Amino acid sequence: MKQIVYLSAILAIAVAQNAPAPLQARVRISDPFNDNQIQGNLTFTQLDEHKVRVEGVIAGLPPGQYGFHVHQKGDITGGCLSTGPHFNPENKDHGHPNDENRHVGDLGNIEFDENSVSRIDFVDSMISLYGPHCILGRAVVLHEKQDDYGRGRHPDSRKTGNAGGRAACGVIGIL
Ligand SMILES: *[C@@H]1O[C@H](CO)[C@@H](O)[C@H](O)[C@H]1NC(C)=O
Ligand SMILES: [Cu+2]
Ligand SMILES: [Zn+2]
Numbered sequence: 001m002k003q004i005v006y007l008s009a010i011l012a013i014a015v016a017q018n019a020p021a022p023l024q025a026r027v028r029i030s031d032p033f034n035d036n037q038i039q040g041n042l043t044f045t046q047l048d049e050h051k052v053r054v055e056g057v058i059a060g061l062p063p064g065q066y067g068f069h070v071h072q073k074g075d076i077t078g079g080c081l082s083t084g085p086h087f088n089p090e091n092k093d094h095g096h097p098n099d100e101n102r103h104v105g106d107l108g109n110i111e112f113d114e115n116s117v118s119r120i121d122f123v124d125s126m127i128s129l130y131g132p133h134c135i136l137g138r139a140v141v142l143h144e145k146q147d148d149y150g151r152g153r154h155p156d157s158r159k160t161g162n163a164g165g166r167a168a169c170g171v172i173g174i175l
Contacts, residue, residue, distance in 0.1 A: 024174075026043055044135070044172065052123065147162075
C-alpha cells in the first residue's frame with residue numbers, strides 16, 4: 001500500500017515536470033522620448049492555444065479610456081512612431097477586441113482611474129506568444145485618445161480607431 005502511494009507521488013511529480021512552463025512575455029511601458037510621466041509593466045501569459053492573459057499596471061495618464069494596441073515592429077529607435085502600424089498579419093480592418101474582423105493587435109482601450117492608474121487584467125483570444133499571431137518582438141502602444149473600435153465617422157476610424165498620438169510604448173520580450 002505504502003509503495004503504491006510512493007509510486008503515485010513520484011508519478012505526479014514526473015507529470016508536473018513534463019508539463020511545459022507557460023509561455024510568458026513582458027513589456028516595460030514608458031515614454032522615454034517625452035518626460036517619463038507614463039510608467040508600467042505588463043505580463044503576457046499563454047493560457048491555452050487561443051487565450052493570452054494580459055496583466056499589469058500602468059500609471060501616468062488622466063482618468064479616461066485610452067487606445068491600447070500591439071503594433072507591428074519592436075522598433076522604438078525613433079520613439080513610439082517607429083513601431084509602425086497596428087499588427088495586422090491578416091489584412092483586416094481595425095475593430096473591437098471581440099470582433100472577428102479586427103487587427104490582431106487591436107486590444108481596445110484601457111481605463112485610467114482618478115489616481116491616474118490603470119490596472120490591467122484581461123484575456124484576449126487573438127494575440128499569441130507563438131505562431132502567425134505571435135506578438136514577441138513587437139510593441140505595445142498606449143495612445144493619447146480613446147479607440148472608437150472602427151465605429152467612428154473619422155476617416156482614421158477603420159485604420160486606427162482614431163486613437164490619436166502615441167503616448168507611451170514598449171517592446172514585448174520573452175520572459
Ligand atoms: C516595472 O518593473 C521594474 C522591475 O522589474 C520595477 O523596478 C518598476 O518599478 C516597475 N514599474 C512599475 C510602474 O511598476
Ligand atoms: Cu495603436
Ligand atoms: Zn487596429
